[in-house]
Amino acid sequence: MSESSCSNPRPMDVTIAESVVRTATGTVDSEMVDQIARVLARHSAFSSELADTAARGMLTPEEVTEVSARAHEVTEREIQRVLARAPVHDSEVPVPPQPRGRPAVETYESDPAPVSRTAAAMLGVHP
Numbered sequence: 195m196s197e198s199s200c201s202n203p204r205p206m207d208v209t210i211a212e213s214v215v216r217t218a219t220g221t222v223d224s225e226m227v228d229q230i231a232r233v234l235a236r237h238s239a240f241s242s243e244l245a246d247t248a249a250r251g252m253l254t255p256e257e258v259t260e261v262s263a264r265a266h267e268v269t270e271r272e273i274q275r276v277l278a279r280a281p282v283h284d285s286e287v288p289v290p291p292q293p294r295g296r297p298a299v300e301t302y303e304s305d306p307a308p309v310s311r312t313a314a315a316m317l318g319v320h321p
Contacts (some may be wrong), residue, residue, distance in 0.1 A: 203231035
């Protein structure tokens with residue numbers, strides 16, 4: 195895996211990171227978003243390499259499952275470590291949405307909230 199793939203999060207990584215930070219802290223801290231987006235980019239790069247290795251027949255399905263589960267646990271721990279450093283925020287104060295450019299993936303849903311909660315839940319962040 196090249197270092198550049200680890201340090202360049204995709205727009206989707208940033209969007210998910212924003213959702214996770216907003217859900218967990220009630221605010222959007224750009225440094226935390228950047229850190230979590232880099233964690234997600236590393237996880238994506240590792241998952242792609244794992245899939246390539248499996249496709250070449252170098253790992254059994256059981257090995258792929260085991261390695262994938264460990265990678266997910268590591269990613270979740272890294273995200274929790276970043277979130278643990280978040281300052282305590284008054285949860286009664288609403289956080290307005292931040293304007294974004296064009297989404298990385300086109301969707302046809304009009305309400306992004308369920309997607310945000312799902313992404314946060316998938317990463318082990320529970321409001």
